[in-house]
Amino acid sequence: MNKEILNKYLNNICSDEEFEEIVRWIKLQSRSKEGRSWSFEQWKKFVPELKETEKKKYNTLLDKIHHEINLRNNKGKRERFFQLSVYEWLRNAAAILFIPLLIVFFYFHSDYKFEKHEFSEVKIDTVEIIAPIGSRAVLQLSDGTEVNLNYGSKIRYPRNFIGDTREITLSGEGYFNVAHDSDKPFIVKTKKMNVIALGTEFNVMAYPDEDLVSSTLVEGKVMIEKMIQCGKIETIGVMVPGQHLTCNLKTGKIKSSKGNIDKYLAWKDDKLVFDNEPITGVVKKLSRKFNVDIELADDVKKYTYTVTFENDPLYLILDLMTQITPIKYTIFPRNKQKDGTYSKQKIRIEKQE
Template identity: 50%
Template sequence: MGKDTIIKFLNDRCTKAELEEIVRWAGKEAFSKESIAWGSDDWNTYQGEDYLGDDEKFIILFDKIQGKINTDIPQEKPGSKSLSLFATWLVRAAAILLIPVLSFLFYTLSELRTESAKYARLAVDSLEIIAPINARAVVQLPDGSEAHLNYGSKIKYPQIFSGDTREIRLTGEGYFDVAHNPEKPFIVKTGGLNIKALGTVFNVLAYPDNDIVEVTLINGKVILEQNRTNKKAQNLGYMVPGQHVNYNVKTGVSSSTKGNIEKYIAWKDGRLLFEDATIFQVIEKLTRMFNVDIELTGDLSDCMYTVTFNNESLSQILDLMTLATPVRYRMLAREKLPDGTYSKQKILIERRR
């Protein structure tokens, strides 16, 4: 039986022979692959009311069949009582047999749509936020926690924290103010170290070009875990407020200090704070902050800095460094690359003679 016969039946235009064929099809072939494919095509191309959902479409189709049972019964003519009863029986039988067929199609198609929607959600489930070069970013996480990202840093996290934990992945530096939830720990994952908290404020520095991961706890409590490939994370201990930990991801060696932690978190408010910092430590911060290449020449190991920079430009900071220590600098012209872009700004710093 062809698809056209079913269409004729639904539009009340089929002959007696075609009606008998419909009854036979509903009883034996309605669940065949070909028949289900017909229903699927019609369902997906249905244009009657674009705003209707699947449930409403099904109701419309069901109402059509119910209408045939109640109203589309052939009218009696003199001498045709037996034929009318036979036609009425055929219509009712065909309609009743089609009800489970449509129900089956509705269930199958609904399941397919549900699965498609689920996978579509999975495709955009993970979000990645990147702070632009020369700018910081603030991110509101799904649980109400807040993350501040330093220049060029990024975090990756799900749209919804499902399961028993709230996990995010950090590359760079981030300051986290975690919403309290003792039932679901908040975990920041870096290359080799996990930082687990419940409701806490802490700072994490974890750049991929540096073997040292730095963790600073402002308040609350965090647990440090060594992140081991294909193994359960190993507990390294917990931190207390005011503590700063340096952890070497290659050697597994850690060191800890306690006291003034302002220099580790001042960046969040646009400040660079150095206390007895070597020129190498200063240059490391400036390189990341301004996305430049700074090259030191000669022995500058005796150049130390205790200073706070508050939203100064790079040239202003370099000028202040030349006043505080016997150094001078030169900014080289940026080179145009084959693809039309320009190289990073390069700066040479040397001892002043």
């Protein structure tokens, strides 16, 4: 096989006979030392002509691939070679129709093999969105589902749903308005509980630093699954609109209530609704919303609050808490760190004397 035939193949203009010649060469001659060396050199040199629209499309894709590769940087000379070679190859040949055959060929027959585990970890079809502490986020998935992420939450999902289900992974709290698809259930996975729906609106809370995972159903129906030992799944039941369900990850106990669910959903409208909420729960939500560390003295943990805040600054909320209960708070100055940034704001709440 010569260079001309290979270039015609890479540009998707080879004839059936030329394609068969390439396949025969791969089967019979590619394993030789000369074949491996020659093919690798052609691989590095190949530069196809791309249309402007193709350049924009594949440059976007390659930026994402390069980002993933950079995340795995500084792992040794072998991995650095992988980053440079793969990026150059993809930049040159990403628009080619028959690229999977060449990838398989170079992976299995080249002396310049990649590390298999590194290659498999580059998931170019996976998207991760993070709403940092102090921020919320709204996004739309490829199926039309709308997701609201609460403060300090993270969601991971495929760019395009493939297969019989639409699966996403949630850490934190999210409100889902799911696009209906009777053939593909929508599954929200958390560390110990799965919520399965077809087309509905519901809320899921599963912060990694809390022992409670909860789901609140607004419309439609959802099925709840609980993760048990040895990777097994246990079906808890089906929720109905207006129902709120909580699972305690430590005890395994399930609690369900039906009625006013507004307080569980108010966060997406930038409201804080507390209904006989312990102060421990109040400060957790304040910490996430305002990106602060709040420390509680033991003698104030018995207090509870029933109040609604809407777009109020933190100091007004703290002032109101001091009027409702006999507490006081101290705000400590932020310290400048070695890298020039400042530490997170710290607040201590204790009982008034």
